[in-house]
Amino acid sequence: MALINTQIKPFAANAFKDGAFITVSADDIKDKWAVFYFYPADFTFVCPTELGDLADHHEELQRLGVEVFSVSTDTHFTHKAWHGSSDTIGKIKYAMIGDPTQEISKNFEVLRENEGLADRGTFLVDPDGVIQFTEVTAEGIGRNAAELVRKVKAAQYVRSHPGEVCPAKWEEGEETLAPSLDLVGKI
Template identity: 55%
Template sequence: MSKDISYTDLELKIFYLYKEAIMSLINKEVGEFSVQGFHKGDFVEVSKKDILGKWSVFFFYPADFTFVCPTELEDLQKNYKEFAEAGCEIYSVSTDTHFTHKAWHDHSERISKIEYPMLADPTHVLSRDFEVYIEENGLAERGSFIINPDGKIVSYEVNAGGVGRNAEELLRKLRACQFVHEHGDQVCPAKWQPGAETLKPSLDLVGQL
């Protein structure tokens, strides 16, 4: 037997504010930033203007000199050529300093291969803006964000600290985001790859899948 439940205006407002909060990162524009980084043997400065007009991936990880993180960054490097060919730059980000990034690069065989910029976020400007900052320990969650040329987040995932990510799946999602960005009347189904069939939402398609 069903039971009617009524909610006050305040309860409904709280619900919708909460719903908006947990979904707010999609289409959120990246805030202004200027951070130091380590790239191809040099210290560099990267700011918001550097990401506008092109696709980019911000790849947050907890810390240098750890365990899962170097395997993820190496996996990204193995796929870096494909990201570059897709017109996308990768930025790995942790709350370490750019000096620590250099030390890790010089010490680790895996990290020494990296060609993409390693951004330093010791003041937590980026990790707070992307909502992956962990207040309790000052580290960043394991979060991946795809940013479109307008500087807006169009896809993201955040994993538990012990769960590594897959660069090939990240690349697949990037290509899907790019396709949808270019073809606004079409959408990409599950496991879509370039060249595969897409869908064009319409009344005729309702109930046919």
Template identity: 60%
Template sequence: MALIGKKIGEFKADAYKNGEFIQITDKDLKGKWSAVVFYPADFTFVCPTELEDLAEHYEQFKAEGCEVYSVSTDTHFVHKAWHDTSDRIKKIKFAMIGDPTGKLSREFEVMIEEEGLALRGSFIINPEGKIVAYEVHDLGIGREASELLRKLQAAKFVEEHGEVCPAKWHPGDEAIKPTIDLVGKL
């Protein structure tokens, strides 16, 4: 079943962010745009490349009014240890949420039960707390932060303007006003 339009349920999770342990709840995702990015595990191979890319785009997400949260089934303690030892992960300024029980991974339907790991899932959540876009990858396929950013920008544009964004749309490009006159003309 598709997750589009699903409202995020209540949750409370420990996270590591900027040298501190903090708590993140579902309330933190409401009232602003959010990007929740699941990855399988700390101290692995593809994950640090993805998170480094996300860290390098973090200011662009913030400029769009979007907070970024990374999530794995590791604990917030493991996130801190990884942050302290990896040059790539030291670049991260967003919250790294620990999901050792898998509650969040199950909520977003990315949990691999047999392995206790999350698939690579990227979710864009609107200010009302509803999923408006998502993409889930197998463990070996890395994602690109610029594409997640583009999807965020498109989701915001659609919500603000009521127009739709064609393939390869970027801010400033022409959007489409869906009308009966366009049916069969594109």
């Protein structure tokens, strides 16, 4: 995607978190890892399964120093209503950003202009505000938060170990690669 290795754009938006309305901005993630988890709409079908799965992995992401933000073009008021009416959504402890102006969805290039909804897009932003990975799936394809955690660990490992890269299916503690001329054609 064209957004890989680019700086996130400034934004400010209202969100629902921990029973309160808050304002979230790009300044809130300076010097932090952050996941932006876009989804089409509240009160739908696949979305609550994804957000619930993400909630189940939220503590692990927090231990990794990652701030988590779900984003849809709904309002923060709608997020509060959904949080209060669904057991699955009620377990969410991360910020649920409302993007009714569609600014954030446009910034991350996941807005379906003709519908006013966001695609299912996941973005990992490093402490410098640079997008390290992105995943976008079609409407009916739900994401896997365990795989998100694996990718976060790989991105953090690569950042803290210059000159090393993580191969396919890499899990924490497994061997990495040190790209060199000697590896060309040997793998």
